[in-house]
Amino acid sequence: MVKFKKKSLSGSSKRWIQRHYNDSLVLKAKKEGFRSRAVFKLEEINKKINFLKTNQSIIDLGSAPGSWSQYLSKKGFKNILAVDVIKMEDLKEVSFIHGDFTDNNVQQKILERYKIINVVLSDIAVNTTGNKKLDSFKTNSICLDVLDFAYKNLCKEGYLLCKFFNGELDKEIIKYSKVNFSVNKIIKPKSSRKDSKEMYLFCKK
Ligand SMILES: C[S@@+](CC[C@H](N)C(=O)[O-])C[C@H]1O[C@@H](n2cnc3c(N)ncnc32)[C@H](O)[C@@H]1O
Numbered sequence: 001m002v003k004f005k006k007k008s009l010s011g012s013s014k015r016w017i018q019r020h021y022n023d024s025l026v027l028k029a030k031k032e033g034f035r036s037r038a039v040f041k042l043e044e045i046n047k048k049i050n051f052l053k054t055n056q057s058i059i060d061l062g063s064a065p066g067s068w069s070q071y072l073s074k075k076g077f078k079n080i081l082a083v084d085v086i087k088m089e090d091l092k093e094v095s096f097i098h099g100d101f102t103d104n105n106v107q108q109k110i111l112e113r114y115k116i117i118n119v120v121l122s123d124i125a126v127n128t129t130g131n132k133k134l135d136s137f138k139t140n141s142i143c144l145d146v147l148d149f150a151y152k153n154l155c156k157e158g159y160l161l162c163k164f165f166n167g168e169l170d171k172e173i174i175k176y177s178k179v180n181f182s183v184n185k186i187i188k189p190k191s192s193r194k195d196s197k198e199m200y201l202f203c204k205k
Pocket of ligand 1: 035036038039061062063064065066067068069083084085086099100101102123124125126127142
């Protein structure tokens with residue numbers, strides 16, 4: 001068990017760091033060479049739904065530090081385009097756009113890259129401020145942009161997997177997905193922390 005005694009850290013920061021370092025999935029990700037424990041959420045969801053096929057063109061939104069793209073690249077996917085507001089270290093078979101997904105120029109760059117988009121993945125979450133309402137509002141409003149982008153640009157029978165939070169705007173997200181997609185499932189992977197309000201919405205066009 002790793003313990004942190006640094007005086008400059010607040011109690012909650014110490015607890016977060018301690019929990020992070022002692023989390024078995026953080027340790028497992030490190031051991032298997034993945035950049036984050038988030039990889040196990042994508043793996044678990046795909047085991048359940050089996051929607052990822054190596055010939056698909058995939059957009060990975062909110063990709064950094066990169067474990068979802070890493071997972072896809074290791075599985076043999078060749079057409080992966082990752083996008084994040086923060087820089088991401090290079091990965092084999094992964095192109096990267098450094099920018100804000102909600103920016104029209106960034107969306108234009110994505111559309112220039114692929115004629116056909118088979119899958120949109122989004123693990124986008126804004127930096128937390130401690131104000132839970134505000135945090136879920138900000139992340140969920142980006143989620144609505146992702147849904148709209150996927151609805152307009154996914155190919156027929158294309159898939160969307162998108163993170164959202166239980167809270168502000170979640171009803172709007174579910175309503176949008178029901179109106180515009182033929183399949184919609186809400187998934188809380190076991191690998192997602194129990195105390196986190198994050199959920200994943202899976203849709204088929
Ligand atoms: C939970 S992390 C994603 C982890 C990633 N799936 C992985 O496997 O490593 C959420 C990411 O969303 C990114 N993000 C937040 N707002 C964004 C935006 N407007 N456009 C693009 N990326 C954004 C953050 O910078 C952060 O890297």
